[in-house]
Amino acid sequence: MNYKIAFKKSVSRDLKKIDKEKAEKILNKIESELPEKAGILPTLTGKFSGLRKFRVGDFRVVYTIMGDTALVLRIGHRKEVYKSNISSH
Numbered sequence: 001m002n003y004k005i006a007f008k009k010s011v012s013r014d015l016k017k018i019d020k021e022k023a024e025k026i027l028n029k030i031e032s033e034l035p036e037k038a039g040i041l042p043t044l045t046g047k048f049s050g051l052r053k054f055r056v057g058d059f060r061v062v063y064t065i066m067g068d069t070a071l072v073l074r075i076g077h078r079k080e081v082y083k084s085n086i087s088s089h
Helices: 011-016 020-037
Strands: 004-007 052-056 059-066 069-077
Touching (some): 020 052
Antiparallel strands (some): 052 059
């Protein structure tokens, strides 16, 4: 199944913290691979239970599936992305 990709508004803030070249690479990878892979990528546990992750090098794209849409909630370096709360609201 191919999922539509949507971004939470706060993702633009996440992308501003990443250098432009890397941010572009991450977005290209999201557009090219996530629609097909969204339903099979690993789910997270603990306080992020139910959310999923997509790896792009040292960066993680945290998203949730809502119907036929993969909603991207956060994008960040693997050392930082899980330190704050992530909400799908």
